[in-house]
Amino acid sequence: MPAKVIMPQLGESVVEGTVTRWLKREGDSIEEFEALLEVNTDKVDTEIPAPASGRVLRLYVTEGTTVRAGTLLAVIGQPGEAIPDAEAESPGVAPMAAAAAAPAPSPEPDTIAQPAQVDLGFISPVVARLAREHNLDLRQIRGTGAGGRITKKDVLSHLESRPAAPWESPSLGELFRPTEEVFGVAGAAPGASAPAAGELVQLDAVRRAIAEHMLRSKATSPHVTTVMEADMRRVVAHRLAHREAFAREGVNLTYTAYFAAACVAALRAVPLVNASWTDEGIRLHPRIHLGIAVSLGEQGLIVPVIKDAGQKSLLGLAQALGDLAGRARARKLQPDEVQGGTFTITNHGVSGSLFATPIIHQPQTGILGVGALQKRVVAVESRDASGAVTDSIAIRPMVYLTLTFDHRILDGALADAFLGKVVETLQGWGP
Amino acid sequence: MAEITLIEGLRQAMDEELARDERVFIVGEDVGPRGGVFRATLGLFDKYGPDRVIDSPLAELSIVGIGIGAALYGMRPICEIQFADFIHPAFNQIVSEAARLCYRSNGEWTAPMVIRAPYGGGIGGGLYHSQSIEAFYSHVPGLKVVIPSSPHDAKGLLKSAVRDPNPVLFLEPKKGYRLIKGEVAEGEEILVPIGPARVSRPGRDVSLFAYGMMHHYALQAAGAVAAEGIDVEVVDLRTLAPVDRRTILDSVRKTGKALIVHEDNLTGGYGAEVAAILAEQAFTDLDAPVRRLAGPDVPGVPFSHPMQDWFMPDPAKIAAAVRELAAY
Numbered sequence: 001m002p003a004k005v006i007m008p009q010l011g012e013s014v015v016e017g018t019v020t021r022w023l024k025r026e027g028d029s030i031e032e033f034e035a036l037l038e039v040n041t042d043k044v045d046t047e048i049p050a051p052a053s054g055r056v057l058r059l060y061v062t063e064g065t066t067v068r069a070g071t072l073l074a075v076i077g078q079p080g081e082a083i084p085d086a087e088a089e090s091p092g093v094a095p096m097a098a099a100a101a102a103p104a105p106s107p108e109p110d111t112i113a114q115p116a117q118v119d120l121g122f123i124s125p126v127v128a129r130l131a132r133e134h135n136l137d138l139r140q141i142r143g144t145g146a147g148g149r150i151t152k153k154d155v156l157s158h159l160e161s162r163p164a165a166p167w168e169s170p171s172l173g174e175l176f177r178p179t180e181e182v183f184g185v186a187g188a189a190p191g192a193s194a195p196a197a198g199e200l201v202q203l204d205a206v207r208r209a210i211a212e213h214m215l216r217s218k219a220t221s222p223h224v225t226t227v228m229e230a231d232m233r234r235v236v237a238h239r240l241a242h243r244e245a246f247a248r249e250g251v252n253l254t255y256t257a258y259f260a261a262a263c264v265a266a267l268r269a270v271p272l273v274n275a276s277w278t279d280e281g282i283r284l285h286p287r288i289h290l291g292i293a294v295s296l297g298e299q300g301l302i303v304p305v306i307k308d309a310g311q312k313s314l315l316g317l318a319q320a321l322g323d324l325a326g327r328a329r330a331r332k333l334q335p336d337e338v339q340g341g342t343f344t345i346t347n348h349g350v351s352g353s354l355f356a357t358p359i360i361h362q363p364q365t366g367i368l369g370v371g372a373l374q375k376r377v378v379a380v381e382s383r384d385a386s387g388a389v390t391d392s393i394a395i396r397p398m399v400y401l402t403l404t405f406d407h408r409i410l411d412g413a414l415a416d417a418f419l420g421k422v423v424e425t426l427q428g429w430g431p
Numbered sequence: 432m433a434e435i436t437l438i439e440g441l442r443q444a445m446d447e448e449l450a451r452d453e454r455v456f457i458v459g460e461d462v463g464p465r466g467g468v469f470r471a472t473l474g475l476f477d478k479y480g481p482d483r484v485i486d487s488p489l490a491e492l493s494i495v496g497i498g499i500g501a502a503l504y505g506m507r508p509i510c511e512i513q514f515a516d517f518i519h520p521a522f523n524q525i526v527s528e529a530a531r532l533c534y535r536s537n538g539e540w541t542a543p544m545v546i547r548a549p550y551g552g553g554i555g556g557g558l559y560h561s562q563s564i565e566a567f568y569s570h571v572p573g574l575k576v577v578i579p580s581s582p583h584d585a586k587g588l589l590k591s592a593v594r595d596p597n598p599v600l601f602l603e604p605k606k607g608y609r610l611i612k613g614e615v616a617e618g619e620e621i622l623v624p625i626g627p628a629r630v631s632r633p634g635r636d637v638s639l640f641a642y643g644m645m646h647h648y649a650l651q652a653a654g655a656v657a658a659e660g661i662d663v664e665v666v667d668l669r670t671l672a673p674v675d676r677r678t679i680l681d682s683v684r685k686t687g688k689a690l691i692v693h694e695d696n697l698t699g700g701y702g703a704e705v706a707a708i709l710a711e712q713a714f715t716d717l718d719a720p721v722r723r724l725a726g727p728d729v730p731g732v733p734f735s736h737p738m739q740d741w742f743m744p745d746p747a748k749i750a751a752a753v754r755e756l757a758a759y
Contacts (some may be wrong), residue, residue, distance in 0.1 A: 126687045129715040146759050152687040152718035153636075244684070 002077030003052035004084070009069035010041050015119070017041040018066040019073065024056045030076060037073065052076050058083050121149045130155045133247065160240070206300035217362045221277070221406035225357040225369075228419045232373055232397040234429040241431075246318060257318035258426060259345055259370055260290055264310050264317075266421035267343060273418045274342050276363040277408050291341030291361060292321065294328040303361060304328050305341040349373060355400040365409050368422065371400035435615050438608040440582035441471050441547075443615075444589035445509060449479050452507060455593060456483040458497055459511025459547075468513055469549060469608055495521035495546060499529050502544040507593055515550035515602060516562040529598040530573035545592045549605035550578075551644055551694055553743045558731035561739075563695035568600050569671040569704070575599040575625055576672040580646035582613040584669060587623030595625060604643035611647055628675040630682065634664035637756050638682040640705055641692040642668040645744060649692055652749035661757045671701055679705060680713050687718030688756050692744055694732075697725040719759040724752045 007017055021038040024030050035047040036056070054076045061073050075083050120138055123131075127150055131138050134155075141158045143150035203211075235258045246253040267274040267288050275284045288310035291303040304324040309317060327333050344361045349372035358369045376398040382390050403419040410418075435443070448455045457472055463486040466473030476484040487494045491512055498508035512518045518525075525546065533541040552561030569576045577592060577599055579585040585603070592599035604611075615621065631646070632653050641649040646667045653663035664682050668675070683689045689709055691702035702723035709721050724744050726732070732742050 124687070124718045125715045126718045149759070151759075248684075 002057055002075045002081045002083065003050075003054065004072055005036060005048065005051060005074040005076065007039070007067050007069050007071040007073055008048070010039070010046060016066055016068045019061045019063055020045070021063055022059055023047070026056050026059055028056045030054065030056055036076075048073070050076055055079055057081065121145075121147055123150065124152065126152045127155055130159075134159060204300075206296075210300060213362065214359050217359050220362055221360050222408060223357070223360060223404055224407045224412070224415070225402050225404040226412065226415050226419055227355050227400055227402050228416075228423050229398055229400050230423040230426045231378070232399055232426060234431075235426055236397050238429050238431065246315065249315065249319075251315060251318045252322050253314075253318050254321060255373065256292065256321055256345070256347065257314055258429070259347075259368070259422075260292070260306065260309060260317045260321065261314050262422045262425040263290060263343060263345060263368055264288055264312075265425045266418045268310065269421045270414060270418040272410060272414060273366050273403075273405070275365050275409060276342075277365070277406060282409055285342040287342070289340050289342045291344035291364075292324065293344065293346040294325050296329065296331075302328050302333070302338060303341065303344060304333055304337050305339065307337075307340070344368070345370065349399065355402050357402065358404050360404060360406060364406075366403055366405040366415070366418070368419075369402035369404065371402070373397055373399045432614045433617055434612050435582050436609045437579070437582045437585045437604070437611045437613075438469060438471050440579075440584075440586035440613075440615055441589055441603065442473065442475070444586040444593070445472060446475060446478070447620075448507075448509075448590055448593045449475065449483060452593075453483075454505060455507040455509065456485065456501070457509045457511065458485045458487050458494055460487055460489055460494075460513045462486060462511050467511060469605065471547075471603075471608075472511070491517050491519075491521040492524055495524040495529065498544045498546070499524060499532075499542050502529075502542040502598075503532075503540060507543055509545045509547060509593060512546060512548040514556075514560050514562075514605075515548040515564045516559050518546075518548050518564060521546075522567070525568070525574065525598070525600070526571050530571050532573075533597055534573055541596045542598045543596045545589070545595075545599050545601050547589075547601045547603060549603045549608070551604050551606055552726075552732035552739065553606045553644065553694070555734070555736065555739065556732070557734035561732035563693065563726070565602055565671055565693075566695055566700050569674075569701055571672070573597065574672060575670065576602065577625055577670050578602045578604065578643045579623075579669065580604065580607065580641075580643050580667050581611060583615050583621065584623050584629075584667075586615060587621040588625065588669065590620075591622050591625050594622075599625065602643070604647075607644045607647055611644075623669075626670050626673055626675060628669055628678040629667045630664060630678065631667045632663065632665040634662040634686070636662045636686055637664070637688045637690060637753055638679075638686045639663050639665045639690050639692065639749070639753065640668060640679065640682075640702075641665070642671065642701075643694075645692045645694055645749075648744065648746045648749055651746040652753060655746060655750045656753050656757070659754070661753060663753055668705075674704065674708070676708055676712070679708055680716075683709055683713045684716045687716060688759070689717075689719075690722045690724060690749075690752055690756055692724045692749055692752075694726050694742075694744055696728045697723060698728050700725050719756055722752060722756055724749060 009015065010017055017039045019037055020040045023035050023037055030036060030050045030053065032051065032053045033049045036050045037048050039046055039048055055078065057075045057077050059074045061067055072084065121143060136155065138150055141150050141154050144154055145151040239253055239255065243253045271284055274288055275282050287308055290306040290309035292306065293301055293303050295301055306317065306320045306324065312320060324337065341361065341364060343364055344367045346358050346367060347370040348356045349370050352372050355371045356369050358367045360367050375395050378394055378396050378398065380392050380394040382392065384390060401419060401422060403415055405415045445457060457475065461468055462472045463476045463481065463484050472484060494510050494512065498510040501508045529542040529544065550563050554561065565576055565578065568574055575595065575597065577588050579588050589601060592601050632650060639649045639653060649665050653665050656663060664686055666678060666682055691705045693701055695701065702725055706721040706723060709717065726742050733739050
């Protein structure tokens with residue numbers, strides 16, 4: 001069994017070192033504890049002794065190369081012994097041009113050098129909890145606390161700056177997913193189950209039902225779509241400030257809850273949107289039952305309904321959303337939980353769509369489409385003490401909102417009043 | 432609104448309660464014509480007469496004993512202990528009798544009384560005029576322990592204490608009697624409920640828990656470190672028993688870091704209770720060890736001035752502890 005020479009950690013905070021000089025060549029014989037190489041770190045220069053007597057079978061790192069602690073540097077043993085492969089041992093370190101032919105890597109697990117461990121320092125209870133809750137790899141976070149410790153602030157600012165940021169991924173509990181995703185379009189890479197060209201895809205009951213409903217809706221209501229945008233700055237701040245508190249109540253505070261709350265406010269302000277067309281007249285619904293489109297992946301789409309959404313607080317809405325979405329994906333919804341909606345929200349923004357013109361869920365009057373939340377540059381007007389108006393450029397989390405409505409029931413002005421109220425509610429969200 | 436001192440807030444509270452309810456009376460050493468050694472009852476003897484503002488013998492045991500007897504008889508006594516240092520002879524009356532009456536009689540009898548006592552050091556009072564005694568009494572179920580740190584709270588909490596159906600130990604930070612001034616509304620009744628703590632300065636980085644004079648210093652320290660970018664949340668505990676767990680926990684769940692300051696010596700002090708609450712109920716919210724800044728474990732506040740300074744926590748010491756915790 002050849003003995004391995006590993007780059008040691010030469011101090012508590014010293015995680016890498018540079019091989020300055022090899023004192024032996026491949027094929028040289030060496031005694032245990034005899035110096036094999038010189039290493040330089042930003043703190044010390046030192047010699048590394050041989051861990052065993054034998055012949056230097058292989059040197060893996062060229063002089064002048066900087067490697068992390070734990071990297072395989074050399075192997076000492078008897079000629080003809082199996083030599084481990086540097087790539088398998090320490091990824092990213094190129095071996096020296098080997099004079100000897102490289103035999104197959106040694107497969108024994110007990111001889112595999114450990115990959116370089118990053119010392120994260122002390123992990124405080126709150127940091128451990130946040131990492132677990134958000135499924136974080138703490139090695140990705142730079143610590144700014146005492147001795148480089150990762151603080152709660154470091155974790156929170158990491159969470160805020162995550163590229164995935166504006167919209168949490170569906171796996172984190174965001175309730176609705178875009179129909180594009182469901183139907184496997186919008187530039188989605190073909191998955192393993194993607195049908196081959198020329199194949200006939202069988203229609204299942206869900207697909208037939210969706211198709212029938214889409215056609216019937218288009219044939220029933222003259223669809224018109226109006227678009228507005230909302231500055232989500234206050235909502236983003238509110239959600240950041242309250243997410244933890246909600247989590248302690250067992251509730252995942254998603255943006256969906258805010259859009260639902262804003263819809264409730266707008267439906268109250270413009271009751272004609274919470275209505276259905278009948279031949280006798282327009283029936284105004286006394287209660288607000290909010291349908292939310294939930295993707296079931298390849299199995300299609302289902303629209304569970306938050307009953308009496310008008311009676312619920314933000315906490316109540318978030319709770320209902322989490323419950324319905326969870327049970328929708330577990331196929332545990334009761335039949336009456338997908339019926340009786342008076343208005344629907346769909347989020348096509350998850351896959352990056354800015355705005356879309358969704359199809360009305362009959363016999364409702366309208367459907368709110370929520371686009372992707374993205375940081376955009378906007379012109380902002382401010383007034384100084386003297387009353388003079390100053391223009392400036394600001395970066396704001398913006399979202400396009402669409403209302404697709406039945407033009408038999410609503411005229412443009414009323415539809416805009418509804419959508420305007422949604423925007424106003426979101427932009428004016430209290431602390 | 433008028434700016435008054437903390438002791439004036441106390442005097443107003445007693446004046447208003449004496450006027451409101453004829454069952455209220457004051458008993459204590461020198462509280463009568465002299466108006467108390469700190470002048471907390473100044474003018475009340477002249478206004479309400481010798482039957483309602485009563486000079487007692489130098490016997491704390493009997494001051495509290497008289498109070499308990501009168502309370503059982505239907506009166507609403509305010510007992511003044513001249514210095515908290517001298518309350519210990521009355522320990523048995525307070526702990527074994529007053530605090531237990533309601534429990535022992537299954538609610539049939541209670542002792543509705545207030546025991547006022549100036550406490551704390553930093554006034555050159557030496558061993559016998561500087562003690563902090565809150566930890567002994569906060570341990571006693573059945574007894575409420577209240578410490579105001581502003582004229583408004585001093586007035587509002589003392590009035591609530593007089594109306595409380597059970598005994599309240601009302602500890603007054605005597606160094607702050609005239610040092611601490613604040614706005615108090617005039618012409619309206621001020622009642623501050625016993626129990627809730629108060630977030631006196633919201634912040635995000637470190638939670639700083641204090642009461643009495645130390646709360647006053649805590650605000651100064653928070654102001655000093657704010658310039659360095661450290662955003663301290665200061666919580667005035669106000670009522671030590673029963674303690675407001677909710678406010679303590681909410682604050683630390685936000686900041687992740689806690690510092691408790693009291694001038695009473697460290698070991699077995701009130702900070703240990705706050706630290707224990709956090710360890711038990713906010714463990715997974717902590718981002719740093721809970722810190723206590725307290726007087727050293729010596730038998731009393733020294734008389735010598737440099738030694739007194741060594742004993743007492745002050746804004747500079749608090750700011751240093753905050754900085755350390757913020758950098759953790």
